[in-house]
Amino acid sequence: MKKKLVVLTGAGISAESGLRTFRGNDGMWEHENIEDVCTPGALRRDPKRVMDFYNFLRKGLPEHKPNAAHIALAELEKRLGDRFLLVTQNVDNLHERAGSKRILHMHGDLMKLRCMNHPDHEFMFKGEETLETKCPFCGAGTRPDIVFFEEVPLYMDMIQNALRDCDEFVYIGTSSVVYPAAGFKNFAKRFGAKVTCLNLEIPAHDPDTDVFVQGKATEIVPKWCEEFV
Ligand code: APR
DSSP: OOOOEEEEEOTHHHHTTTOOOSSSTTOHHHHSOHHHHSSHHHHHHOHHHHHHHHHHHHHHGGGSOOOHHHHHHHHHHHHHGGGEEEEEOOOSSHHHHHTOOSEEETTEEEEEEEESSOTTOEEEOOSOOOTTOBOTTTOOBEEEEEOOTTSOOSOHHHHHHHHHHOSEEEEESOOSOSTTGGGHHHHHHHTTOEEEEEESSOOSOOTTOOEEEESOHHHHHHHHHHHOO
16 A cells, blocks of 8 residues: 655754754753744734844755755655655745755745735745835735744644545654644544654653654654655
8 A cells, every 4th residue: 555644843853954943952942032032922012023033044044954854855755746745843944955845834934924914925035024024915014924822833724634644644853842733643643644753852752652763863764764665
């Protein structure tokens, strides 16, 4: 039987490309207050502060290159075609730069902005967003295409359908504490998928996870992808 695979990635897959993870030692949320840069309230109170934070992250992206784990997933996608879906919590563009095409950025995309008035007006953006940046479709103001805490992640219908339908679900480089992504493993399991976790540290025991592989993403992901049939 030809298996269908859904992959979920988190910040750990980009760690060896030099991007900070969010939690743990020296994580992003040790350096920034979530309430200052990643909530709807922050955007209302001080939009410039929020825009500057994501401008800074966007500007830094070219320095970081996709690593062997991003590349292995892009190669696996070529092999599996429409039996493959990559869901990422990451807002960086390293998966795309490695060649991934069947990818959903459920927490948004640093390389895009969104219209303040129409959430479906989204567009690619490379420069520095300011209070003067306008939506190219309707002329309203813009915001980073980032799903803030308290907001609903993107593409949830598509993701749930894929999880229901897949034979195998693998989650990579995520602490599995932020919902709804943290619940995907349990949801996929309920619909019959085999569930695998690839991570540097073994997270809290999860009875629905069948296989844990511990190690650095650049070492364990290429091997796992190669062995996937
Ligand atoms: N290889 C594999 N895993 C790694 C590596 C590595 N080289 N380095 C770190 N990790 C693991 C850590 O052990 C940790 O379990 O990656 C995980 C990163 O966890 P978080 O920092 O919590 O990142 P993530 O799970 O992606 O966060 C989810 O939280 O703040 C929000 O929106 C943000 O999308 C993000 C969400």
